[in-house]
Amino acid sequence: MQDTNYNNSYDGEFDFYQLFQVIAHGKRIIISFTIIAAVLAVIYSLSLPNIYQSKALLVPVEPQEGVSSALESYSGLASLAGVSLPSQNSGSNSKRALEKLISLSFFENNILPSISLHELMAVKSWDVNLNKLVIDDDLYDEKNNSWVRDFSYPQKLIPSAQESYEVFQKKHFIIDEDKKTGFISLSIKHQSPYIAHKWAELIINQINAFYRKKDKDEAEKAVIFLNSEMIKTNFTEIKQAIATLLQKETQKLTLIAVNESYVFEYIDPPSVMEKKSEPRRAFICILGTIFGLMLGIITVITNNYIFQEKNKLT
Template structure:
């Protein structure tokens, strides 16, 4: 007679119809109960955060943005020079003459020059913008003047008062001014569909914002015009020298065409003020502020208070639950 086999269920720690205890599961009713008990913590924390956000938003000064809409000037493409570049590009390159890469390359170069450290430093020095750029903290609407931070700069003596930090002394360096100007003041954007450019400047004063936009457009046109004049003058001198050295008629004809196009480019650069950019829509004094977004700051501050209060209550709930489990064990 075979021994009776025990049913496999006899070796199970729990009957098949029973569920294992889940000590780590959170009872939602307990959690909602904890939230209800901590409602005053939620209200108080949210109130504190909301008031703090409002006070912070009100303490921020208004920022105004002025912008101008620009179009690439016809002279930036070189006129007939770009067409000649396609026909004579190989010979010009052989002769060591740069005929230019057309409208897009010249305007793109001008944008990069405008954002460059060298141009920004020269722009700040030329118009004496270091103090309004680095020491201003607000704008006096009644008197139409910037309010300077006298902890950084003494307007009476013209002395910078900040503490030196490493290689950066009391007076802001050119690198500091460039960082502030490029990150917080200037922005240049292109509309890919229309090809037009927007140059924008932010400042505490709407009048200063408009003035700086106008100065930027004038200066970039002047810088690019002077570069073209210097380059074409150098090209003409080189072409004339090579023309005197060759006796081949075909090469002389090619040099004459190159000289003609370089002369046209030089004439356009010398007479045209809006050499790279033409102003489609000039900068105006903005009547409304661009920032800060005070309503958004208040909303985000209130939400942060609610989340922080929930975290406090949830943490207290978990700690209390752990302690009760240890006591029951």
């Protein structure tokens, strides 16, 4: 039993030693693979354009005291008098705004009209010395301001809202909510730090403006409705209730008019960044070198195994 265990242990040591010998014998192949992979990784990393990230830290604006509580208080009394008071959604717009920000409709109606499409879909890099975008001539002709790209269905010559939306969401737009603090991080990535900054500000301004207009329109309609109901009813209690609602709606309109940060307020506004966020060229080079090393080792071991099998057959 001791001899058997010794032989098994010796065989294991011999196999490991033999494997080491095989690797050492094929070191030239391994070194060649490693050098080639490292050079290719360097070339690839240098071919990637710098990407700059402009980031804003936001906090949801607390909802102002609206008319919803007053409506609940007077709805029963109003129904007895035959008056149908308008219903209003309670709560903050911030939760709905987070979903609106990633929607196709918001991108198509509020973002796309305010940006240059070729700056989204046809940029190769950014010239830091000239502060100018380098446009891919195979996609967009700057001289004639026309698209020249090759395309196939369902694409079109001029990128559609849906196609550009997918590119925007995958490559440029990042939004994240901290569930504990409620803070919202909104980032834009782009080859130009100036465009990244401009787009980040644009998105925040547009989402605030969207809900300001939405709530303003609803409040104005509510004022018109309440004035009409005031004329219809003869009950003093109902008139008092409607007067209270009108006062609250007027206050709401005043707050909408003066408050630009209607849904989200800046904690830290976006900036024009001086340093790139990606690519991580050193990491790419290290990863490529390791890949070449592993590929070289596998190639040497595989060739040795195939050579041994051929010798057994002969």
